[in-house]
Structures are given as C-alpha cells and as structure tokens.
Amino acid sequence: MRTKMIENFVVGSAHTSTTFTTVLFVTLSFIILMMLIKKFAWGPITTMLSDRAQKISDDIDGAEQANEKAQTLLKKREDELVQTKAEAAGIVREARENAEKLANSIVTDAKQDANHYREKARKDIELEREQIIESAKREVADLSVQIASKILKKELSQDTHKELIDSYIEGLGKRHED
Template sequence: MDQLINDFSLGLFFWQLVIFVGLIFLMAKFAWKPILSSLDNREQGIADALASAENAKVEMAKLEASNQAAAQEARAQRDEMIKEAREIKEKMIADAAGQAQEKADKIIAQAQDAIASEKKAALADIKSQVANLSVDIAEKVTRKELSEKDAQHKLIEQLLAEANI
C-alpha cells in the first residue's frame, strides 16, 4: 500500500477522473435510457404474462365449472330419460297384460258359450233319442199286448184300477 501512495500521480488521477466522468456522461446520455426502457419493457412483459396467466387460470376455473354444470345437466337429462323409459316400459307391460287378460276372458266366455251350446244340443239329442226309444218300446209292447186278447183285457182292467185309486 505504501508503494501506491508513493507512486501516486496527480495528472494521471485527473485524467482518469475526466475519463470516468465522461464515460458516465456518455452512458447517461446514450445507454441508461435504452437500458432502463428495456428493463421497464421486460418488467411490463413479465407483469402482463403473470396477469395473462392469472386470467387463464380464472378462465380455466370458469370452464371447469361450466363443464361440471354441463355434465351435471347431462346426468340429470340421462336420469330423466331412463325414468321415462321405465315408465313407458311399465305402461306397455300393464297394457299388454290388460289386453292379454281381456283376450283370455273373451276366449273363456266363448268356450263357456260353446260348452253350453254343445250341452243343450247333447241334451236335445238325448231327449230325442229317449223319445224315439220310448215310442219304439211302447210300440213293441202295444203290439205284443194287442196280439193277445186275454193280456189286453188284463191290461185294461189294470189301467182302470190304477186310474180309480
């Protein structure tokens, strides 16, 4: 350090000071403003990017909420459609069951009518056959009875006796 103090030159110091002040003057005149404006522009760009990122974040939150609302609405519509489909299915099943019951009732009624008709026809046929059989038996009995005179008189007396009783 002693050597620096011993080698000190006032002229050299003066010129270094003049060059330093000149350099600062030139820097202030030509370089500080562009450097500061560049720094300000960069700072503004960073602030804009941060604001844009924040806006994008808010917008994403809104879109997410909108998507959730749309999904919820879609689920509600799906549930409503499923409910309507079930109601339609149940109605169709009930209608089909009702129609089937009506058809079954008609078929049963027709069968009962057919059975009653067949029963009447069978009874009429039986009555007719019984009547024919009775007439045939009566005819045979009467022929036999009329051919024998004693038996005929006996029959008449028996009939008269039964009629008086």
C-alpha cells in the same frame, strides 16, 4: 520514508497530474457504456421482459376463465344429470303403469274369453244332448214299434198299436225329464 507514508494516506495525491483526465475519462466511459447498452441491448431485454410479464398475466387470466368455464360446465352437467335421472324414473314408472294396465286388460280379456267359451260349450253340450235325446226317442220309438209289431203282429192294427206306443214313450220322456 515519512513523507512517503503520509502521501499514501492522502487520497489522490499519488497521481495529481492525471486527476482531471481520469475523472473525465471514467465519467465519459461510464456514460458511453450506458448508452451503448441502451442502444444495442436494453430495448430487446425490456421488450422481452414486458412481453413475458404480459404473457404470464394473460395465462393467469386464461386459466381463471377456463376454470370458471369448467365450473359452469360442471354445474350444467350435474343439473342435466339430475334432470335425466328424474326423466328416467318417470319413464320407468310410466312403463310399469302401462304394463300393469296391459296385464289387467289381458287378464280381463282372458276371463271374458274363458267365460264366453264355457258358455258356448255348455250350449253346445245342451244342444247335443237334446239332439241325442231326440234321436234316441225316435230310435226307441222305431225299435219299440218293430218289437211290438213283431210280438203283436196279428192282434193289433197298425193305428192302435202306434197309439199305444206313443203314449208309452211320452211317459218315458216325462220320467226322464224329471
């Protein structure tokens, strides 16, 4: 019993006859296992892992580039917007100036036209009045002659008669003109 107890505490004492074969077998099996894994599985695994690492770093780089591109694009758009606003303001200002100019010219033209028409109308009126006066003169003369000839038919000759009337009418016209 005592010797058996001691045996249990001594490493490797249990199967001394198999020590060499066990050591050899475990060593070989471990190395063969490692080689088998290397031959059949490790290649694809490491390839996949490095591919993935590559892809992740590529994706990060791509994202950075895309971000940069977006930033520059945004800057460009903002610049363009500012420029466009300035352009639009310019166009509006120009249009307003043009409109004012046009309005002014229209008003001026209208004033000119109005003046022109007023002038023409005044001339027409004057002309017409003169014509009316002329015709009135003539008619009054004829009328007077007729009246006078009726009254003085027998006492006055035609010539003296006319002379009398003319002088009278002249006096009438002068008074009228005054």
